[in-house]
Amino acid sequence: EEEVISYRQSLSINVSGFDVPRPVKTFQDLGFDGMLMGTIAKQGYENPTPIQCQAVPIALSGRDLIGIAKTGSGKTAAFVLPMIVHIMDQAELAKGEGPIGIICSPTRELAQQIFNETKKFAKAYGIRVSGVYGGMSKFEQFKELKAGCEIVVATPGRLIDMIKMKAFTMFRGTYLVLDEADRMFDLGFEPQIRSIVGQLRPDRQTLLFSATMPRRVERLAREILSDPIRVTVGEVGR
Numbered sequence: 121e122e123e124v125i126s127y128r129q130s131l132s133i134n135v136s137g138f139d140v141p142r143p144v145k146t147f148q149d150l151g152f153d154g155m156l157m158g159t160i161a162k163q164g165y166e167n168p169t170p171i172q173c174q175a176v177p178i179a180l181s182g183r184d185l186i187g188i189a190k191t192g193s194g195k196t197a198a199f200v201l202p203m204i205v206h207i208m209d210q211a212e213l214a215k216g217e218g219p220i221g222i223i224c225s226p227t228r229e230l231a232q233q234i235f236n237e238t239k240k241f242a243k244a245y246g247i248r249v250s251g252v253y254g255g256m257s258k259f260e261q262f263k264e265l266k267a268g269c270e271i272v273v274a275t276p277g278r279l280i281d282m283i284k285m286k287a288f289t290m291f292r293g294t295y296l297v298l299d300e301a302d303r304m305f306d307l308g309f310e311p312q313i314r315s316i317v318g319q320l321r322p323d324r325q326t327l328l329f330s331a332t333m334p335r336r337v338e339r340l341a342r343e344i345l346s347d348p349i350r351v352t353v354g355e356v357g358r
């Protein structure tokens with residue numbers, strides 16, 4: 121236990137919450153299968169970044185998570201890798217329709233980046249990823265979504281549009297990621313986020329990532345996450 125504490129300190133990791141899983145040191149420690157390890161290696165990732173060392177074991181354990189770390193710290197893989205495992209664990213994968221994993225991002229550019237990164241990890245498994253943001257006509261998007269997918273990477277506004285058009289249902293949605301939550305608030309997406317969350321099952325797993333933690337983001341987190349573990353890397357702004 122003392123070793124865990126000093127290891128966290130050495131990475132500038134702070135945690136709060138009960139029963140926090142131990143941080144890992146290597147990707148091997150995470151128990152991923154050969155396919156995922158192969159993709160990680162292909163990306164040139166040698167070791168997990170500090171946020172990944174602590175957030176990935178938490179997410180893999182099924183717990184809700186608040187992750188706070190600055191830009192460039194590797195937050196995308198911190199939520200995408202456990203999402204792939206979560207999806208592959210679903211016995212019902214072949215049945216049903218509608219996304220299992222939903223990633224919300226504040227802007228089209230950020231959503232596009234996450235979409236590209238997610239596809240790299242999902243491809244080998246045949247997990248279908250759809251990008252739900254501006255740039256494609258709503259009709260084209262609707263058609264793509266109708267064909268089915270396991271993951272959507274979305275901006276909140278376009279996701280709501282697609283739900284309203286009945287492009288998919290949210291019944292299978294069990295893994296929700298709110299990325300750059302502070303920026304989504306700055307852009308006025310709080311109502312959309314609440315609407316999306318309201319359509320998902322209460323037993324979902326929810327992960328919220330942010331570079332800063334203003335009060336209103338804190339309040340939303342308290343409302344929509346259950347017994348979350350909070351992980352911060354480095355200093356946190358408000």
Ligand code: ADP
Pocket residue numbers: 164165166167168169172189190191192193194195196197
């Ligand atoms: P953030 O969302 O925290 O701003 P990103 O997820 O966009 O950060 O990652 C920043 C960069 O670091 C990306 O180019 C990504 O491919 C790279 N990266 C992520 N994880 C690792 C890793 N474990 N080792 C090396 N590079 C990584």
Ligand code: MG
Pocket residue numbers: 195196299
């Ligand atoms: Mg990011």
